[in-house]
Amino acid sequence: MTESKRISRRDAGRWIAGLSLTAAMISGGSRAQEPPKPRQIVVNASIGDTLVATRKVYYAEFERLYGIKVVESGPVSLAKLRAMVESGNIEWTISEVGGEDAIRAEKLGLFEPIDRKIVDMDALPGAVGQRKVTLARGIYSTTLAYRKDAFKNGKYPQSWVDFWDVKNFPGPRSLRGRAIDTLEFALQADGVPVDKLYPLDLDRAFRKLDEIKPHIAVWWTTGQQPAQLLIDREVVMTSGWNGRFYKLQRDPASGIDTAWTGSMVKIGTFGVVKGTPHAYWGQKMLAVMNDPKLQAAYAEQVGYPGTHPKSWDYVRAESHRYFPTSPVNLPKVGWTNDEWWAANGGAVEERFARWLLAR
Amino acid sequence: MSSPAEPRRPRWLRLEGPFVLGLPAILFLMLLFVGPVLRLMLMSVEGGSLAAYEKALTDGLYLRVFLDTFEIAAIVTVACALLGYPVAYVLTTLSRGWAALGFACIMIPMLTSVLVRTYAWMVLLGRSGIINRTLMDWGLTDRPLALMYNLPSVIVAMAHVLLPMFILPVYSVMVRVDRELLRAADGLGASGWQTFTRVYLPLTWPGVLAGATLVFIISLGFYITPALLGGGRIVMIANVIENQVQALLDWRFASALSVVLLVATLAVQAASNRVQAPRG
Structure with missing residues (x-):
């Protein structure tokens, strides 16, 4: 008896949450046009310590915001990405590519264009702010x-x-x-x-x-x-x-x-894989990854700082000496062309x- | 002769029983092996050009790697033969219980991942590894020897990984050798060495050939052991193919290298089928 009561109360709670969400969507105007939410999206990224931090910082936030599960995949492979796009069998929603591979991926047409209405590219400095298909998320x-x-x-x-x-x-x-x-x-x-x-x-x-x-x-x-x-x-x-x-x-x-x-x-970059059915939610994930606060939290965990200039406002001063592009180290390093x-x-x-x- | 109730069927239909039984495996291989291999071959002549093959077969760099690959495979095969032949013989002489133990010692490593076995060698051979520490503790050397990241370490680890592949076929032939023949040779006055070279070795030769072919062919495609123990200097053809696929994205050339490796492997197989047992 008590068991069934508890369940029905929980169900009622869900109904109320669902109703208020619907109301928010209707009142939200543009949000009402959001494509339907998939059960999950797949993000292909580096494995190891960085994956643990990526899950903790970015995926957790994305799941909290949108209620869509993020499935992890790895390691980063331009070859696999290319095979995926060319065969039309798209497993990944978004994928990381390293350094110079961002340019090759763009030339090979492996990524969807970045939606600048969703991802705040203007916040990024110089050339990375002008990139067409890849978000420069982090520095290594x-x-x-x-x-x-x-x-x-x-x-x-x-x-x-x-x-x-x-x-x-x-x-x-x-x-x-x-x-x-x-x-x-x-x-x-x-x-x-x-x-x-x-x-x-x-x-x-x-x-x-x-x-x-x-x-x-x-x-x-x-x-x-x-x-x-x-x-x-x-x-x-x-x-x-x-x-x-x-x-x-x-x-x-x-x-x-x-x-x-x-x-x-x-620069470590992410892009929305060409032909993925969940491109919109991929763009939303890029927007999460472009959040300066999250970039700072990620940097503290793995040593790879963010690209968003504001991210330095959130990095503790005593950590600066461990990051290649912190104000103390930036004058000493070079940029791979x-x-x-x-x-x-x-x-x-x-x-x-x-x-x-x-x- | 056939009864009227059972009309004569063409030959291929009479084979239908065995054929149907084999059909799932045949379809499986056609779909998941032959198909991709054909696609690979097509990819290697993409754009109707044989340029990738020209490069694979004339460029000194890739010829070097092919030759090194064959050389390493040959050394590993000889090492497996020298180490494995006596082991297989000893196994045939053991009592049932001891033979079971012997087989466990051979099979358990064989069922362990190549990656794990390669890492185990890194633990043994490293500068602060078990061998170097022991040598230094005993005062035999005052600084660590470079036992790893060279050709010998790759060969030792590959021979270790592939040794069971040699022992098992040789053993299966050895157990079928009639012991009376050896006693007959002995009784006719042959020395131990003569009995071995003129009776036992020729009788077990098919096993040696099968084991050696198996080890050689698997060696040709080795990837992870040279990648981890070769220190970047010992490069086999599989490492080059991986680099072409992953880093350089030159899939046409990678396909051409793969097809050359495949043809070379088939040639080794064909040659081994033609080799006759030595006559005593």
Whole structure:
């Protein structure tokens, strides 16, 4: 008896909520034209620590606002996105793409245009505010990280010049097994200022890479490798995505820190997948991801800061030193030129592979 | 001869029983394997051009990787044969209980994921791994040796992963060898070595060939072990194909490389079918 009463009371509660929602929709004018809500949308994004934070910060907020379940998918793969769009079998509502892939995805027509009425693109600075199909949600950087206990007297490597200096900073090293994220560092080691890297002087970069090649124990291929190589003491320093070192460098016991000088900054972007039936709700998710407060909360959790200029108002001052584009670090870093890589990446990567395999 | 109630049926219809039984598997393979492979082949000649094949077969970089892949597969096959043949022989001599234990030791690793087994080797071979720490504790070396991220580590781990693939076919042939033949050879005055090379090895050769072919062909397509233990310097063709698909988005070239690998694999299979057992 009591059980059925309780249920009916809960049902009544739902009815009232439903009625008031309907009333709100009718009175809301434009909101009345919202397309029907799907049961769920699928967001394809990076996996690992960032996924935990993305769920906690962005997906939870989206679910709270609209009552649509967000299904997680990963990892980020431009190849899979392209296969999906070309076959017309669209599983994802929105998808992340990294760095220069945003431009390739736009050229390949893999994303729907951004609806500027839903996503406040005008808030974003410079070129990212003018983007047509991708929202620049977050910043990530490829950064030098090292083990403190590998060097004496507190003299730690501070730049890519130091990375190449095997006399004063001896020990095995790791770099990425790709041209992107590596050639820029070789040029900096050879004295090119971080704001004058492009167009890359390839011959000069490969000459400089010849110098360091015997000291590279591992050419890393997946994002989780660099931090693990430092933890396992396989290398004394490495390049790597800064978020992968974030928790380690906030924990003094780890003995791992980063040097921001010469870090190459890239933009992590999201777009609404071309042909998805839930494009409208995908745009709504982009709007959630463009919220400066949420971007700040996300940054505090994983070390990848937001693109919205206002997001810095919400980041604690003592955290600034851990973010590549915080006011303290911004003057030290460089910006990866996505256009250059989108145009030259194929040929340059092939040359790099050839160089890497040469005995 | 046939009774009038049962009219003569054409040959293919008389096969209908077995054919119907095999139909689900045939459809499954046609739909999910042959179809995609054909699409892959079509993709490799997209735009009616053979340029992708020209590049795959003439560019020094990719030829190098193909040669390295075959070389690694060959070394792994020889290693599996040298390690696996005696193990298979010992298994045939064991009592039922011990043989069951021996098989468990071979099968359990085989059923464990390749990824896990590769990581296990990283724990063993790392600079602060078990082997290096032991060597340093015993004072045999004062700095960690570079045991990992080189060709030997890739070969050791691949041989470990593939060893059961060699042992099982060889064992299945060995248990069918008539022991009396060995005693007969002995009785006729053959030395142990002669009995082995002129009687036992020729009789077990089909198993060796089957095991070696299996190991070689699976080695050709290995991806995760060279990716993790090769340190970026040991690159097999599957790693190059993955890079073309994922990073460079050159699917036409990736398809061409895949088709070349497929043809090479079929050629190995065909060659192994033609090899005759050595005559004693």
